[in-house]
Structure formats: structure tokens, C-alpha cells
Amino acid sequence: MAGRQSLNSLPLRDALAPQEDGPADSAWFWGPEDQLGRLNLQTPERVRAAAAHVRSGTVIPLNIPFDAPSPPCFGRQKFQHQIIRLDGHAFDEIYELNPQTGSQWDGFRHFGHVASGYFYNKTTAADIQGPQATSRCGVHAWAEHGIVGRGVLLDFARYAELKNIKPSMYENYSISFGTLAEVGKMQGLDLRREEDGGDIKIGDILLVRTGFMKHCRSISEDERAVHHLAKPKFGPEDRQRYIGVGQSEKMLDFLHNSYFSAVAADNPAFEAWPSHEDYYLHEHLLALWGVPIGELWDLEKLAEACATEKRWTFMLTSAPNNVKGGIGSTSNAIAVL
Template sequence: MSNIGRRLSQVTGLFGDGKSPDELPWNPDTTKLPLRKDLPKIPGAPDGAAWVWGKHDYIGRLNLLTPTRVKAASTEIKTGEIVPLDLPLNVPEQPGFGREKFTHTIKPLVPGIAYDDKYELNTQSGTQWDGFRHFAHIETQTFYNGTKGEDIEGPNANHKCSIHHWANHGIAGRGILLDYRSYAKANGVNYDPYTSHAITFEELQKCGKAQGIDIRPESQGGHIKVGDILLVRSGFVESYYERAPEERTKLALRGHTEGQGEAGEEQQWAGLAQEEAMVDWLHDCYFAAVAGDAPAFERWPTAAPYHLHEYILALWGMPLGEMWNLERLAEKCRERGRYTFFLTSAPANVPAGVSSHPNGTAIF
């Protein structure tokens, strides 16, 4: 097919029913979706926005988790083995980015007979979903699907992009792990997860190949299916448990804005590289959600004039998880020789909430 023919095919035959991608809302069951470079311009939205599921949509790419896809993903359950994906609520004991520590109080009702307990926590202090209220497109100060700061706080606050929308929809689908930490160790790529080591798209391709996975979208001949949930293991959790408590605390208290921290030392974390190839891949695979074990998912601080958070959360409406416990999962994947599984998550049902612990589970 000529280049012109391919272009016309992408633009006019995306949905199998002759609809153009300019016709909104999109059908979430479709498997033929436009590349990032072919996204239609959404009136009133920043360039590159994929606000395509309806004017009042607040679940973004979770729309891709249709009954058809969830049923298909359930075929990943072969042995019934369960792998929880959340860290304990008090890990890390000293959160980064200046966040509050988790506190747990036992409340006796009738001593020796009945008790309650009370939690005080920042939902970003440990294993988490970043909700769509967490990070805006910075240039326009706009959150997913046109949500603004005044929708989140102040006298006109409402429930736009609240985390409870995710809870009401539910999260379940096919998970796929890219165990970059194991790949790096096996191939002499030595780095500290507490530094700003960039995991490039090229390296993820090599990691996938080592696992027997072609990380291209299925539409391009690869193994990534529309609606998959991507997990990337950078080694942060492994490194956290290898360090003494005093060192963990010192590193967590590094500044998160210029000039903060001991001797102006800035927080650094390994994560996905801010590069065009990575942005294209994250978009074009049409993941329902992405998550990793690192505190920022992307390389921190960013070396580019943008953050991946802006694309993932604000422009595309794709749930973003951080500090997931992928240690047992990686071990089970290596043991079973497969890196796909059924994945479920139950975010907190908190109207107006910003983020949530995922309560994530992988089932083999």
C-alpha cells in the first residue's frame, strides 16, 4: 500500500464502521485506533489531547476495559496463583517529595473485647494510583478532559476527575510486566534506582525481547493488546529493602525543588525516559493504565521540557501507578516463564478524591 493509502486507511477506517476519529465519542471496543501523530484536534483542548470518550468522561483509558476485553484477559488465569502488588502502608517509612508519614492508631472500644483502628495517610506516600486530579498539563493548567483547579478546590469544587469514578467502573484486565531490573543486571547495565537513570524505549525493547515479548502494539505486529495494563520494574523496591533505614530516610529527604535538601541535594529516581519514542509508544499501545515500582514512574527529575505525567494523566487520561511491589510478581513471572497475567485493582471510592492506593492483585 502506498504511503497515501496507508494514511487514508488510518484516518478513515479506524473503527471498522467507516467512522472518522474526528467523530466523538470513540467506540471503546474498537481495536483500530489512531497513532499519536494522527490524533484529531479536540476543540478547546491542548495539542495532543486524547479527550475522546465523551464530554463528561472521567475514567479515560479505563474505557478500554470493556466486558469483551476483561473476559478475554481472564484466560490468563491458568494456575490460580495470587500475587498481591501493594507495599505495606508504612513503606516507605519516610516518604519522598515531602509527603507525610503513615500513622496507625488502635482505638479500644471495649478493652479485651472490641477495637477499631484509625489511619492517617497521604495517598501518595506509598503504593499508589495517581488520579487525574494529581497532575495537570502545566502550560495550560488543565487536568484531564478540561478539569481545572477550581473544580478540585474552592467554592465551586465538584467531582470532575474524582478517583471515585475509577472505583465505580472497576479495573481488571491483562497485565504485562517488563522486568527491566532483571534484564539490566543480566546485561551489565549497572545503575542505582535512587539516581536519575533513564530507561529508554530502546532498552525496553531489548528487555521485552529477552522475555519473549515484542513490545510493539498488536496492530503493528507486536504482542501488546489494546487495554493491556503495563507494569515496569526498575528495582526501587529491591534497592529500598537493601538499604539501612538511616540511608533510606536521608535519601527520601533530599529536596524536591531546587535548593532543598542537604547541601541542595535533589531527589533523583530511575524511571522511563522523557523522549519522543517513549511518548509515542506509551500512547500508541493504548494501555488502559501503566504503573511501576519507582516513586515517579518516569526519570526524575525530567531532562526534557515536559513530564510524562502531563501526557499520561492530563492529555490521555491514563491511570499512572507508582511504588507498586513488583518483587514477588517478577519472581513468579521468571518461575512460570511468562510475563502476562490477569490483574485487578480496587481504588478507593472517595468522591472528590485525588488518588488512591491500588489494592492491586495479579492472578496467574
């Protein structure tokens, strides 16, 4: 723990003091060798507190099948499954997959800060690939730690249905911070920090249900293909366009100052894609702050259970894939109510 930030002195975003040569808004204060980012906030004390949210004992996996959605978004390759017969009474199998086609974690080596070229904690592209590559900030560090905390679901999709809002899932429809605050209010949650009298605790795992997966399942593969196979092009002209959390200063302040240990959603990019601004939330969450991003999670059964039990917090666990130097991971996530 030497050299790490005191959990009692976590700075607000407007008080960040980046390291020398560090980009503005960077929060690399867990030490130069850190590979966990805000997973450091998942302390034994907070894990025990998260376990106290298990009441009914309802177990809800949050993972879609490896072959969904079909076709994969962003033109990624399809999952391949091969069964091999060993002899008369035994079989093996081979998976060939891109972990980021389905329910996934974006790791710290997935998306860098565009202006500086840095990934989390001054990791560079040369650390990730090439003759000088290392395993620095690979997803194996998360696997060795595990991901366990209190999950908080904000069900925008249910809110939209009640308000007769019909967002387009295949446009970069932006869910604002003000809207998320209204969703929270509908659920009886105050999205201010606990220190400020609200319901958000340090180390919480934020989940946002946009309704994308529900819509995705309601249309044909041909209809999905029009959007999922559109040519990706980084920037505002990207033809891959999806609903998500909006980019704004208020959203950045909320995501940073709440000190979530991770965030996730049921859409392809967590944030509205492509960005409405000249930055992406991916840059801030992954590269500047060290916040894992989950995408394409299955939140349908969880949303139903939360509505039935009239509570929106629960214990959440995930076991990332132990791949040295890995870029991301299948989510392997479970909520326990």
C-alpha cells in the same frame, strides 16, 4: 456510550485532533463528561480475555505496607495507625495517611498539563479546590468502574542484572524505549501493537520493574532519608531524583499508540525524575490521554513468578478507593497467574 470514541478507530499519536482549545497531543475523545479515560478500554470482552491468562492460579498482591517506604518519598507525611478500645471485647482503629506515600494510583486530579493548566478532559484547578470545586474526574469514578485487565510485566531489573548494568536508583536514570524493547525481547515479547504483528493488546496494563523497591529494602532508613527527605522543587533542579521510564518521542509514541489502559512501576514516579525534557510523562499520561499511573508497586514476587512460569502476562485487578473527588488512591492491586 454515546459520543465516545469507537474502539475500532483509535488514532495514533501523530493523527490526534485535539478539541477546540485543547492542548496539542490531547486525546479527550471519550465525551465531555468522561471521567475514566483509557479505563474505557477495559471492556467486558477484554476482561474475559484477561481472565484466560489465569493458569496456575498463583495470587500475588502488589502492595507494599502503608508504612513503607520509610521515610516516604517527596517529604510526604508518614502513615499513622491508632488502635481504639471500644469495650472489653472490641477494638476499632484509625488510619491517617497520604495515599501517595506507598503503592498508589495517581488520579486525574493529581498532575495537570503545565502549559495549559488543564487536567484530564478540561478539568481545571478550580474544579479541584476552592469555592467552585466539584468532584469532576475524582478517583471515585475509577472505584465505581474497577480496574481489571491483562497485565504485562517488563522486568528491566532482571535484564540489568543479566547485562551487568548497575543503574543508580537515586539519580534520574532514564530507561529508554530501546532498552524496554530489549527487555521485551529477552522475555519473548514483541512490544509492537498486536495490529502490527506484536504482542501488545489494546487495554493492556503495563508494569515496569526498575529494581527500586528491591534496592530501597536493602539499605537503612538513614540512607533512604538522605534522598526521600531532600527538598522537592519542581523542575530540573529537583533534589528528589529517581530511576524511571525515560522521556522521549519514541516513548511517548509507544505509551500512546499501544493504548494501555493504565501503567505502573515499582519506583516513586513511574518516569525518571526529574524529567530529562521540558515535559513530564505525567502530563501526557494523566492530563492529555487519561492513563492512570501506578507508583511504588511491589513487583518482586511477581517478577519471580513470571520468571519461574516463563510468561510475563497475567490478570491484574485493582479496587481504587471510593473517595468522591479523590486525587489518588492506594493501589489495592493483585496479579493472578
